[in-house]
Amino acid sequence: MNHAGDPVEPALQDITLNDSALYFNRELSQLDFNFRVLAQAQDANVPLLERLRYLCISCTNLDEFFEIRAATVRHAQDFGMAARADGQAPATILRRIHERAAELVDAQYRCWNEELRPQLAERGIRLLQPNEWNAEQREWLRTYFRDEIMPVLSPLGLDPAHPFPRILNKSLNIVVTVEGRDAFGREGHLAVVRAPRSLPRIIRLPDRDGDGDAFHDFVFLSTALSQFVGELFPGMRVTGAYQFRVTRNSELIVDEEEVENLALALRDELVGRGYLRAMRLEIDRDCPQPIVDTLLRNFELPSHALYRIDGPVNLNRVIQVYDLVQRPELKFPPFIPRQMRSVDSLFERVAEGDVLLHHPFDGFGPVLELLKQAADDPNVLAIKQTLYRTAKDSAIVEHLVQAARNGKDVTAVIELRARFDEEANLAFADRLQQAGVQVVYGVVGYKTHAKMLLIVRREGRKLRRYAHLGTGNYHAGTARAYTDIGLVTADPDIGDDVHQIFQQLSGLAPEIRLKRLLQSPFTLHAGVLARIEREAGHARAGRAARIVAKMNALSEPEVVRALYRASQAGVEIDLIVRGACCLRPGVPGVSDNIRVRSIVGRFLEHSRVYWFANGDEPELFCASADWLERNLLHRIEACFPILDPALAERVKSETLDNYLADNIEAWELQADGEYLRRSPGPGEAAHSAQAALLAKLSA
Structure with missing residues (x-):
């Protein structure tokens, strides 16, 4: 039985890429993600208190789902908004949400009453x-x-x-x-x-x-x-x-x-x-x-x-x-994140070459240390940073305060509308302003979701820019629980791009032309579409063509249609989508070459990575954006390339190839909307992507 959309027809004749049969409903697909979380609570191979934690996560996720996603559908129903790509009216979706949520609630309480509570008591x-x-x-x-x-x-x-x-x-x-x-x-x-x-x-x-x-x-x-x-x-x-x-x-x-x-x-x-x-x-x-x-x-x-x-x-x-x-x-065995080798100056280390951090396997300490050194370094003139979510007792905020007290020009772009963190962010804004930090609330109508830190440092007669860009928030707590990629670089082009984006956020700058970064709402959507089409062109010309992308959610209709066209052209496409996915894989003549999987493990999969084969010149980007309409068209997002070939290969190996090999924690999306959990086949070695990274990277 399919839960994310209507049953797929056995054969789709003369189908157009706008046909609603090709799209799963986003809300129902997101709701189904919580069944995969609950499956961790039902898994006897998971430590007992961790199973309890997964059960609670599924319950909390369901609360938030009703607070936000179901409420959005109710709003659409009240105001007579048109159906989205999946063709279902809001009233229909809302009823199906309640039906499917009732199944989830029943499964949660059976898990509690029949499995976890008795086993805990034992x-x-x-x-x-x-x-x-x-x-x-x-x-x-x-x-x-x-x-x-x-x-x-x-x-x-x-x-x-x-x-x-x-x-x-x-x-x-x-x-x-x-x-x-x-x-x-x-x-x-x-x-x-x-x-x-x-x-x-x-x-x-x-x-x-x-x-x-x-x-x-x-x-x-x-x-x-x-x-x-x-x-x-x-x-x-x-x-x-x-x-x-x-x-x-x-x-x-x-x-x-x-x-x-x-x-x-x-x-x-x-x-x-x-x-x-x-x-x-x-x-x-x-x-x-x-x-x-x-x-x-x-x-x-x-x-x-x-x-x-x-x-x-x-x-x-x-x-x-x-x-x-x-x-x-x-509980899960404790692990110690790998720490970067000790150096007197992180600026000198980054000047030698880019530094890549893969959280939580790599510690968050280098990010905090970079900001601390910047706050105390007399050669640092300015610090600019975006803050979307951060910890209650954030060392980030304290370092920015100290930098301002030390006479640096400090600008913090704080997104007040970060859902459920609004009150905390208001408090951070007050604290920073009292210390003399210039606080900016972003751009009217666009949430600032980009994760960027820029440090301007005088080195001899020149000014040099150091930038940190990431897929996750500046939050030491989530850096131990979420998988994310961070890049620290002194690349002049990237530094200039980040500088221009900050100028745009704090001032009234016109549309800017960036050299390396893709930025929502201006160039990221078009840039993704262009690269998907480029792969399709390679395939039509008889060249090998492939796309591998990892994200939290995928629903933007133009991107989905572009992926369908690329599949029809012969591009091999592998998508690792943790949560909602509106694309229907495996449809004959449309998405035969597209495979979608979701990974649910010890850590929340949060990194966004896009890889395009591009003939013999592959491109790899990391981003703060999922392939959702809101991220690509209605937010401030930053998508950055990994320019160092060795680091790009590391990101591809660790975040893409590694996850495509997972046969323990991977769920594969079927054409009818069901997710089937992978298991090792005959003679196939068991492989957990997260366990492999823990063994390889953590201390």
């Missing part, structure tokens, strides 16, 4: 239900509830004087049915208890005597609330307590053309983000239908947006157990 890590509490634990939890939880709760009885309260996005709530009369003679019926975000969602019970670190007992906050909520209604009888959670649209919309100060406007929007339109309701499976109907009416949701849950509605919160339990044998 190893001394218990997430206890009330019928599993002994008398001592019950009394401890009752005391904990009275002392730590009850003082911050504010139950709200529902009556004409107390209408249904505003429910915050993804917050934990209990709807309670009560009988009896209160002190004012009011008849009990329904009440809502909201759990403040200050309360821990996982409660750790005291260690069992003499058990040391081998045994751990936990209780979900939602379980404790449901059990002891009667304490909030003295003199009345609680007849039912049902946890629920609502997921809301979280896409902030700021009309940048109409605001005088983007930062102030964004701060205002953030206040109301948690109360935007509801998209999904999760509730206890045993909740009576009349109460469910009341909640659906209140949130203005259709019945197919309801998810009855067999377990805690906030299952993703069990991720806290991963950090609370120190059991190395139940």
Whole structure:
């Protein structure tokens, strides 16, 4: 069964490349990615606590999917927007989203109830239900509830004087049915208890005597609330307590053309983000239908947006157990990223030749050290950097602050609209501005997604530019969890290109002509199309032609059509697409020569690499952009070549050839939309791309 689009016809006669049968739906394809993540949680070969982590990732991903992708489809439905390339109307897509999401939720809770929770308990890590509490634990939890939880709760009885309260996005709530009369003679019926975000969602019970670190007992906050909520209604009888959670649209919309100060406007929007339109309701499976109907009416949701849950509605919160339990044998073996050889001056090292970093196997330290040395070097005159997402306690920000205090001219282009990082980025902007850094918020209407750092240094009588360009964010945490490519170079052409882009971002520069880089929204889209067509020309001329590209998502229709035409011309095309892919491979006469695979492993695949055979003169680019319409046409993105032949071959070998050989963590997309997991064939050696890189590169 195909989930990403309609079933492919056995034979497509006289098909045009605009035919909707050739395109999978982006949202449904993205949703299917989470089944591949969940498969890691179901894999007995993965360490147990890592399986728990994958389960939580799939739950968190689904939350974000409803907050953003499903909300976007709902918006398209409300405003009567036309169907996209796959030809499905928004209303149809939204219903199919709920159908497929229901399958995912069912699989998640079966994985939790039937596999992970029992297996964790066998190893001394218990997430206890009330019928599993002994008398001592019950009394401890009752005391904990009275002392730590009850003082911050504010139950709200529902009556004409107390209408249904505003429910915050993804917050934990209990709807309670009560009988009896209160002190004012009011008849009990329904009440809502909201759990403040200050309360821990996982409660750790005291260690069992003499058990040391081998045994751990936990209780979900939602379980404790449901059990002891009667304490909030003295003199009345609680007849039912049902946890629920609502997921809301979280896409902030700021009309940048109409605001005088983007930062102030964004701060205002953030206040109301948690109360935007509801998209999904999760509730206890045993909740009576009349109460469910009341909640659906209140949130203005259709019945197919309801998810009855067999377990805690906030299952993703069990991720806290991963950090609370120190059991190395139940986790992936630790690794130490490879560090660059120690040098007194990174500038001297980069002047000798380009430096390539493949995270997380190569450490992020050289990037931080480069910025630190630039901040302290009296010969450095200026530093310019883009910041899209960075860590809460970012050393990057502190180095920029120190550089400004040391008299450097420092410019930070901060993207305030980085989804879910808006508040943090506003705080970073304030911190930098107070230190004298020139803060720029990019270009109206275009998110700045490029990852660039430029350092201008005086060397003798000349100024020299040093640039760092990457596929990932300036975030030390994600540099240990995501695969990304970074390049540090003193190449004059690349340095000049990066300088011009910064000038364009901070000033009112006209369209620029770059020597080496491709840039969205100006030249990247056209540059990708031209290179795909060039490969098709080689194939039509009888020359060998090939394209290998790795990215997070692929949906831009013109790029998809160009790939189809190249396949028809005879170009061999291999695509490594982690998430959503709207291209349908393996269609006779259209995409026979296209193969698509997705890799899901220990690290999140995040690097974007494009390789074109180009006869005997191959080109390899790394980029911050996926092949999506937003990245290619509506964002500021940077795509940079790897000019050193040895480094280009290294990137191709490690990020492309290596992943095409994976037969452990690779999923191959079929023409009908199914993803089939690869496994070693008879006589074929097992190969995990990420494991191979860990063995080769990490210390």
